[in-house]
Amino acid sequence: MKRKWLSGPYVLWMVLFTLIPLGVVVYYALTDSVTGAFTLSNLANFANYWPIFLRSIWLSIFATLICLLIGYPVAYFIAHCKPSAQRLLQMLIMLPMCISFLLRTLAWVALLEDTGIINNFLTSIGLSPLPLIRNNGAVILGMVYNYLPYMILPLFTVIMKIDPRLIEAAEDLGCNSRQVFSKVVLPLSVPGIVSGITMVFVPAVSTFYISQKLGSPGTILIGDVIESQFKAAYNPNLGAALSLVLMVLIFICVWIMNRFTNEDDEESMVTL
Amino acid sequence: MSQELIRLTSLVMEFDGERVLDSINLYINDKEFLTLLGPSGCGKTTTLRVIGGFLTPTSGDVLFDGKRMNDVPAYRRKINTVFQRYALFPHLDVYDNIAFGLRIAKLNEQEIDERVTEMLEIVSLKGFENRKVTSLSGGQQQRVAIARALVNRPKVLLLDEPLGALDLRLRKDMQNELKRIQQAMGITFIYVTHDQEEALTMSDTIVVMDKGKIQQIGRPEDIYNEPKNAFVADFIGESNILDGIMLEDYKVKFFGRVFACVDKGFEKNEPVDVVIRPEDIDIVSAEEGHLCGTVTSVTFKGVHYDTIVDFKGFKWLIQTTDFCPEGSYIGIRLNPEDIHIMHKSEYSGMFGDYSSYSAEYDEIADAEGSEDEA
Numbered sequence: 001m002k003r004k005w006l007s008g009p010y011v012l013w014m015v016l017f018t019l020i021p022l023g024v025v026v027y028y029a030l031t032d033s034v035t036g037a038f039t040l041s042n043l044a045n046f047a048n049y050w051p052i053f054l055r056s057i058w059l060s061i062f063a064t065l066i067c068l069l070i071g072y073p074v075a076y077f078i079a080h081c082k083p084s085a086q087r088l089l090q091m092l093i094m095l096p097m098c099i100s101f102l103l104r105t106l107a108w109v110a111l112l113e114d115t116g117i118i119n120n121f122l123t124s125i126g127l128s129p130l131p132l133i134r135n136n137g138a139v140i141l142g143m144v145y146n147y148l149p150y151m152i153l154p155l156f157t158v159i160m161k162i163d164p165r166l167i168e169a170a171e172d173l174g175c176n177s178r179q180v181f182s183k184v185v186l187p188l189s190v191p192g193i194v195s196g197i198t199m200v201f202v203p204a205v206s207t208f209y210i211s212q213k214l215g216s217p218g219t220i221l222i223g224d225v226i227e228s229q230f231k232a233a234y235n236p237n238l239g240a241a242l243s244l245v246l247m248v249l250i251f252i253c254v255w256i257m258n259r260f261t262n263e264d265d266e267e268s269m270v271t272l
Numbered sequence: 273m274s275q276e277l278i279r280l281t282s283l284v285m286e287f288d289g290e291r292v293l294d295s296i297n298l299y300i301n302d303k304e305f306l307t308l309l310g311p312s313g314c315g316k317t318t319t320l321r322v323i324g325g326f327l328t329p330t331s332g333d334v335l336f337d338g339k340r341m342n343d344v345p346a347y348r349r350k351i352n353t354v355f356q357r358y359a360l361f362p363h364l365d366v367y368d369n370i371a372f373g374l375r376i377a378k379l380n381e382q383e384i385d386e387r388v389t390e391m392l393e394i395v396s397l398k399g400f401e402n403r404k405v406t407s408l409s410g411g412q413q414q415r416v417a418i419a420r421a422l423v424n425r426p427k428v429l430l431l432d433e434p435l436g437a438l439d440l441r442l443r444k445d446m447q448n449e450l451k452r453i454q455q456a457m458g459i460t461f462i463y464v465t466h467d468q469e470e471a472l473t474m475s476d477t478i479v480v481m482d483k484g485k486i487q488q489i490g491r492p493e494d495i496y497n498e499p500k501n502a503f504v505a506d507f508i509g510e511s512n513i514l515d516g517i518m519l520e521d522y523k524v525k526f527f528g529r530v531f532a533c534v535d536k537g538f539e540k541n542e543p544v545d546v547v548i549r550p551e552d553i554d555i556v557s558a559e560e561g562h563l564c565g566t567v568t569s570v571t572f573k574g575v576h577y578d579t580i581v582d583f584k585g586f587k588w589l590i591q592t593t594d595f596c597p598e599g600s601y602i603g604i605r606l607n608p609e610d611i612h613i614m615h616k617s618e619y620s621g622m623f624g625d626y627s628s629y630s631a632e633y634d635e636i637a638d639a640e641g642s643e644d645e646a
Binding site: 163165166168169170171172173174175176179183184187188190 | 346351352359361372373377420421424
């Protein structure tokens with residue numbers, strides 16, 4: 001307990017850059033943009049944006065599920081490689097994260113555009129171009145591409161830590177390899193699945209750039225709306241109110257998921 | 273009773289070219305309590321894993337009831353294992369851990385419940401059904417592991433140093449408990465340990481292993497009283513091992529003196545290893561002794577004194593209830609049945625000299641043996 005002061009720098013940081021700004025957000029959300037008087041109208045306004053909220057959430061859920069479906073087998077595979085191969089594969093997975101997020105998204109634009117690399121190739125071999133960009137699919141693709149590493153890494157860490165003797169014990173008790181997976185490996189991966197989902201879903205639901213570049217005006221996400229309130233439309237009060245609502249919605253989503261997947265939450269790596 | 277159940281023939285196991293098991297030949301009878309005993313790295317755990325189906329031997333055969341089992345995977349063998357440090361499923365409670373195998377076998381829930389409840393009673397864990405396994409003590413986890421294996425009513429139970437992590441008192445209790453369970457349920461136990469006392473207490477048959485080879489197979493009494501070579505004599509209990517010459521049947525010469533013994537069947541004048549157990553030696557006055565020497569150290573051990581006596585530069589360990597002070601000049605007498613003769617082996621001269629005696633020999637042997645094995 002004497003080491004309490006060790007957390008001092010972080011506590012200070014959190015107060016300065018998390019708690020105080022959060023207070024500012026709450027203040028803006030609850031005040032009128034012109035008079036500065038207390039009002040709930042900003043918050044009430046969110047009903048107008050409800051379809052956009054819903055779209056953001058379901059696109060993110062979709063992207064998260066795809067990340068899980070792609071990420072789990074990969075994480076499982078890496079966890080069973082030799083340590084040298086593990087290091088290499090881990091590095092490859094993290095490599096895209098070292099390149100600017102903007103650049104990665106723009107690269108997808110260059111690939112998917114109507115006159116982009118893929119469609120140019122298709123026309124050159126005599127096929128008709130495909131509508132690859134400006135739709136929900138492209139937005140989900142962008143999310144999956146950008147957030148997949150955040151799914152793989154926690155899954156890998158948890159699967160790595162599963163004691164191989166537990167797998168032997170399951171075999172010893174009569175499990176074939178499919179049963180070993182469903183009865184032992186998968187249940188023991190739950191903490192990794194929970195933190196992977198959290199780490200993909202939360203940034204995906206509040207993302208804004210991906211949808212602007214890969215989506216159409218019809219697939220605008222709540223992150224885009226919030227961004228525009230601080231830039232083009234300049235209504236920070238509404239922006240703050242929408243952020244606040246989004247934050248609450250994220251909390252609810254994560255809380256439901258934690259309820260759903262993890263009864264003894266002590267083992268989950270990210271609990272919100 | 274003595275129907276053969278498992279047979280290993282010329283079993284060889286190699287990891288990356290290193291020979292871990294070297295032509296193991298062994299048969300195990302139904303309802304037998306057989307112990308694989310040896311120091312760390314001797315191949316005992318590897319042998320167990322081959323029987324369990326977790327390793328496929330490089331060459332040689334594993335036979336169950338006369339059928340070759342080399343390629344039958346672990347989950348299809350009628351064998352269950354109690355793993356070193358238990359390997360309980362942390363995501364399941366005590367009840368679900370024990371019911372695991374029965375559920376895989378798709379028994380109906382009513383029968384599962386009956387058998388799990390019965391097992392919980394046998395291992396005295398009634399009332400612990402819904403406890404998390406991570407909240408249990410070592411001894412309790414141990415008993416869950418045993419219950420989880422036994423509830424499937426296997427023909428053979430493999431136990432890999434199951435008591436290694438328990439303290440001495442609990443270990444003794446569990447030894448009796450395991451022996452009782454084995455006899456009550458009539459199951460073949462194959463037990464791996466590095467603890468010679470545990471092996472002597474529990475086993476019907478002991479297989480002493482070292483360097484991937486079987487050194488001796490026998491009943492506990494035979495292994496103790498008639499060790500085949502210096503390794504076995506030293507590993508099972510304490511032994512003074514001396515160079516001797518077998519003059520003829522029942523006559524052996526060592527320390528320049530001829531002793532009567534009960535061994536025969538050696539070549540005339542064959543060099544041999546002579547084993548004398550420290551507890552068999554009678555201390556007498558110097559005039560009456562066959563051999564005379566000076567006491568160089570005495571350590572109180574509770575039941576007896578460990579007395580080190582220097583005979584012409586060779587130090588013997590004598591365990592006696594008679595206290596002889598350091599520096600006293602004493603004699604010893606050896607009866608013919610106290611002397612055991614062994615052929616010379618690769619281990620001759622490596623063991624049985626107490627010149628570097630340390631009062632902590634037991635602890636040192638334990639620490640060395642408790643390390644993990646491949």
